[in-house]
Amino acid sequence: MMNGSLTVGSMLERAERFFPKKEVVSRTLSGIHRLTYKEIGSRTRRLASALEKLGVGRGDRVGTFAWNHHRHLEVYFAAPGMGAVLHTINIRLSAEHIAYIINHAEDKVLLVDEDLLPLIERVRDQIPTVEAFIVMTDRDELPETTLEPVYSYEKLLAEGEPQFEFVKDLDENEPAGMCYTSATTGNPKGVVYSHRGIVLHSFAFGLADTAALSEYDVCMPVVPMFHANAWGLPFTATWFGSTQVLPGPQFTPKLLAELIETEKVTLTAGVPTIWLAMLNELESGSYDTSSLRAVICGGSAAPRGMIKSFETKFGIPFLHAYGMTETAPLATISRLKSYQRDLDVEDMLDIRSKQGILAPGLEMRVIGANGEVAWDGVEMGELLLRGPWIADEYYKDERSSEAFKDGWLYTGDVATVDEEGTIKLVDRTKDLIKSGGEWISSVDLENALMSHESVFEASVIAVPHSEWQERPVACVVLAPAYQDKVSKEDLMEFLKPQFAKWWLPDDIIFMEEIPKTSVGKFLKRALRDQLKDHLVSS
Amino acid sequence: MMNGSLTVGSMLERAERFFPKKEVVSRTLSGIHRLTYKEIGSRTRRLASALEKLGVGRGDRVGTFAWNHHRHLEVYFAAPGMGAVLHTINIRLSAEHIAYIINHAEDKVLLVDEDLLPLIERVRDQIPTVEAFIVMTDRDELPETTLEPVYSYEKLLAEGEPQFEFVKDLDENEPAGMCYTSATTGNPKGVVYSHRGIVLHSFAFGLADTAALSEYDVCMPVVPMFHANAWGLPFTATWFGSTQVLPGPQFTPKLLAELIETEKVTLTAGVPTIWLAMLNELESGSYDTSSLRAVICGGSAAPRGMIKSFETKFGIPFLHAYGMTETAPLATISRLKSYQRDLDVEDMLDIRSKQGILAPGLEMRVIGANGEVAWDGVEMGELLLRGPWIADEYYKDERSSEAFKDGWLYTGDVATVDEEGTIKLVDRTKDLIKSGGEWISSVDLENALMSHESVFEASVIAVPHSEWQERPVACVVLAPAYQDKVSKEDLMEFLKPQFAKWWLPDDIIFMEEIPKTSVGKFLKRALRDQLKDHLVSS
Secondary structure (H helix, E strand, O other): OOOOOOOHHHHHHHHHHHOOOOOEEEEEEEEEEEEEEHHHHHHHHHHHHHHHOOOOOOOOOEEOOOOOHHHHHHHHHHHHHHOOOEEEEEOOOOHHHHHHHHHHOOOOEEEEEHHHHHHHHHHHHHHOOOOOOEEEEEOOOOOOOOOOOEEEEHHHHOOOOOOOOOOOOOOOEEOOOOEEEEOOOOOOOOEEEEHHHHHHHHHHHHHHOOOOOOOOOEEOOOOOOOHHHHHHHHHHHHHHHHEEEEEEOOOOOHHHHHHHHHHHEEEEEHHHHHHHHHHHHHHHOOOOOOOEEEEEEEEOOHHHHHHHHHHHHHOOOEEEEEEHHHHOEEEEEEEOOHHHHOOHHHHHHHHHHOEEOOOOOOEEHHHEOOOEEEOOOOOOOEEEEEEEOOOOOOOOOHHHHHHEOOOOOEEEEEEEOOOOOOEEEEOOOOOOOEEEEEEOOOOHHHHHHHOOOEEEEEEEEEEEEEEEEEEEEEEEEEOHHHOOOOOOHHHHHHHHHHHOOHHHHOOOOOOOOOHHHHOOOOHHHHHOOOOOOOHHOO | OOOOOOOOHHHHHHHHHOOOOOOEEEEEEEEEEEEEEHHHHHHHHHHHHHHHOOOOOOOOOEEEEEEOHHHHHHHHHHHOOOEEEEEEEOOOHHHHHHHHHHHHOOEEEEEHHHHHHHHHHHHHOOOOOOOOOEEEEOOOOOOOHHHHHHHEEHHHHOOOOOOOOOOOOOOOOOOOEEEOOOOOOOOEEEEEEHHHHHHHHHHHHHHOOOOOOOOEEEEEEEOOOOEEEEEHHHHHHHHHHHEEEOOOOOOHHHHHHHHHHHHHOOOEEHHHHHHHHHHHHHOOOOOOOOOEEEEEEEOOOHHHHHHHHHEEEEEEEEEEEOOHHOOOOOOOOOOOHHHHOOHHHHHHHHHHHHHHHHHHHHOOEEEEEOOOOOOOOOOEEEEEEOOOOOOOOOOOOOOOOHEEEOEEEEEEEEEEOOOOOOOOEEEEEEOOOOOOEEEOOOOHHHHHHHHHOOOEEEEEEEEEOOOOOOEEEEEEOOOOOOOOOHHHHHHHHHHHOOOOHHHOEEEEEEOOOOOEEOOOOOOOOHHHHHOHHHHEEE
């Protein structure tokens, strides 16, 4: 067979040739813009030629510091298309970490959104590898900035070459992109995506049995393009000619709901905290969300109660998935098997609340205290993954050896596997509560709490205990309507019938807000620090 | 990213792990058998271990001479799984060609269906590379045969190792399978399929925008497993855990219709001649075909009239596709784009009668007399293809240089491309009618004729002409009900409004049957020989 390479550039070329009329709907600071793939294609080529003139060559890192919009999409294809490496930088990181990863990746050029300039100006003195800053703005004039040398994105494009040819002699294993993932402690860790990995991941995402992404879809990634390639959606949606809706800077649940209604979004994707907030919005507003065929939820476990609310209250089909920055990210997706369609509604919901089965192309193992766990839905073990879109190391990082062993990625996620091969995440290895030699899943307790109508958010952590080593303590945020109307005892009574007695939290603490990471996950480390003496002193 | 290989063995492993209860429904001489993927998996491993004991090693060719059934499916995975090469032999070839390809491929072992033994016995003396014959039969005792050494498939399995491990150190570019394709003249030409090519082809076949093959499907390949891997369906369906219905030896349209009804087949695939015969059967019988979501038709162009009949008379959705042995075979598939859904029914049918747009992962060019043709739906050119599941040579064959040039496969198919990138095959390069310096598509004339209610089959060929070099002549088989009731003039009147005058055939000849190739395509070479003096003498 022919041994041509699988490349990211060829994905855009397909959209240019076969779907030139289809649109990318992009929200920026100045409003909604509509660009066809034909326009996106020639703009991307102009950008690539401009980057080349600025000295960007094969393998050089091109950093982006931006929201989800069409210019960011153009960089997604321009950098890999010219043989450079797209490096998406998480705008929510601390200044210290932003400087660290720009230096660690040795970004040569940085493309920055106008409203995010101050965050880069703060670290300008610490990032000597950056030779040029390009400001992504709708305005004709560049905004005031201390950055230099600084260029206008649109001006560069105007001078660029719309017929610029993508490099043809790429090896598919060459790097196309990279993204840093937060570590529990210390600096973020870099994950490098190859052309091959991105193309194979896109194949997997278009399968009828996974997300079935299609030309018919209107795809809105709410998950940021600065985080794990927005789950690969910008690549996949472009390849298949889907309409894309990019929601831009500082969006609100209201704005997202309006975009779903006006643009007739069919598929959207984001983390559970986004969908919890969206649920509130849908309950208070009045939106037509009938175009939605799938809300993909990943990043952390989606509470069963939330899935049920979306489906029963609003008829919005939920698709629970699992992955991580290291897995490009699709690893598992939760769909009913054909012979599970006849189960009763609650049983089906039980299955669909799990993380699902492995995407074709990947391999998994779940390793407990005694080797590979039984597929009984009970025994817990750490999930290991292997496959062509799974990272094999952290970029130039000694911590690689902690997560990558014997050809497997050790995910740090604790899972059970049922007899159908469906995995259910029960915890992070570091969040498991080890009580008197037994394991308690913090996630199971959280999901139970969040299925109570009064609970908006819940996070359960291990707190040191003199007798049992660790005991669970729950931190709960009540929904506005239930403030001061629900007690600790009410919630404990609610949990009792659902768990063995020794699983029940030793305490439930009401909070106004649960601290979160830069990508919206509960920051349990902060809670653990805060509550480390809670059971000792009580 | 991890650089593990894409392998055929891992596809079966996925079915064993995640879909052990799903079934393969297999028809053999003794009737219907039902085997789960768990059973298929352990039987496949037993077979691989037995082949190893017989001396089959890495890279050795394992020949099959068999219908579509579960044992054939087991060889599909056992040979590549152990690092050997599955060589499927077309049972409809002449004895001379059968002997040629067994020798050319140097098959070490041959697995033969009981009822096909005589065809191999005839050539036994001419195939010295074959060291063992394995008879695939349901009976306990081996049938009488002159072949030797000869083994019983089931006896070998009984002694085999159900835990046999597939080879782990395969390079994905190693050969997994091979198939010979008929040449216009001379011996058949061998195409080698790599592990990588088969896996990527399966990804492409599962996409929502192509065939969307899914675990929910009940998949019945009517296209033979001895021809282009039954279009890859046995691999793809196994990987995704689809139910498979394998219709076995000497099936009839009636039998296929019954299987569709009783097994609730959702997707089936075959050449137009099969579906023409099926249409007759559906019209005369009474079958529930409501389970069908797609009838995939390829191999040669499906007449528009046939597509319309399936859809309007029986509500069976038709999916027109294009490929060849050299393309594994999926190259294009015809689906409406999202914005074409609002066209009127006839316009939609026009689009869906074309061969469709290119599968993601492939590249194409269409080269006419003046280079790449305009995408105007009019200009004709030869279709060139490139991509990871396209062959790059014929196996040990000097004719490779005719079809493989500059990294492209020259398909020998003449196509137009419309402004949407949809290709329409208008002819084979060798079947085009070159009349007075202009090109006439034999296929367009055939499709028009076959859309007449009286016409069962039509084949239009170029016949030498003293003035115009070549002129079209049509050979027509009337449907039984119309014998002697339709005249040449009737059909000519029917064609007139549809074509320019100079396109109309110089003659229409009624025949009882049109000669066909071993895979059911019209054998135009035979017609051309027969009619070469037709216009000279008339």
